[in-house]
Amino acid sequence: MANSSEGGELNVTFNGTSPPCCRDNATNINLTFYEQSPDFYVVLPVIYSVICAVGLTGNTAVIYVILKAPKMKTVTNMFILNLAIADDLFTLVLPINIAEHLLHYWPFGEILCKVILSIDHYNIFSSIYFLTVMSIDRYLVVLATVRSKRMPHRTYRAARIISFGIWCLVTLIVSPFFAFANVYKDDLDITSCGLNFPRPERFWFKASRIYTLILGFAIPVSTICILYTMMLYNLRNMHLNSNTKALDKAKKKVTIMVFIVLAVCLFCWTPFHLATIVALTTDLPQTPAVIGISYFITSLSYANSCLNPFLYAFLDDSFQKSFRKMLECRPA
Structure with missing residues (x-):
């Protein structure tokens, strides 16, 4: 089993995603930490539960509106739909991470261990990849507008094919984590779920x-x-340098929305990846402060899954109108 304490790497446990280090020796670290900070044992599940409830509700609403409202079937919304599906998938399995956190051991078996770790890593890659595709799309739209050209190939069907390709790519990227995910027992004979690397484990x-x-x-x-x-x-x-008309109001709003969603994603995920660099390059003691900061970084990355729906609601007028219209239709 890969032991992240070798060489002094930051081996703080991050339920599920194992950022910025692996989940090994998770139980021992958690038990020591909670003996020193017992309130955290209650606070963290509450934070995760709020993220789960808000994220599941918000992303399900986004999925429902885009699928049901005819006017919402646009290229950008197809990518937003897939982003919401990825976030929804993650929030669906978050209760299992909460249960492991409270129990201090993994009771769900090896298959579910592989599934949960894979979904956690899906969350890492799918969000940023769909945002990358959305950024490429925005760039092409702006370029076409500047040059006064049409984009005949930019269709809803093409967006669906590209989205499918992104899921295939992310599946390929995540497959090694699925292969290495395993249930193991530590020195105290406590069952844990983590990445079981071959030798040399540190490498x-x-x-x-x-x-x-x-x-x-x-x-x-x-x-x-x-x-x-x-x-x-x-x-x-x-x-x-051009007499071309400026981007119309709708295109400006969509571009701004994509930019803000991207900025929020980077705000939530950059500490996660910076912590990876710290874990790989420095030796940090496992103090309560270090472990607490590590859990905060994890919670921040998790929070991104519940923030996006609110951004769509505040920034996209068509989403607001479609959502209100569907709410009005439900009683009827």
């Missing part, structure tokens, strides 16, 4: 963290930053 542990950092953050975020820089450059050029 595989570091490789898995670098793998997640590069594919789940560095590449997509770099792509997004380049796209938005080019987008701003084109908009500035359009304003200064």
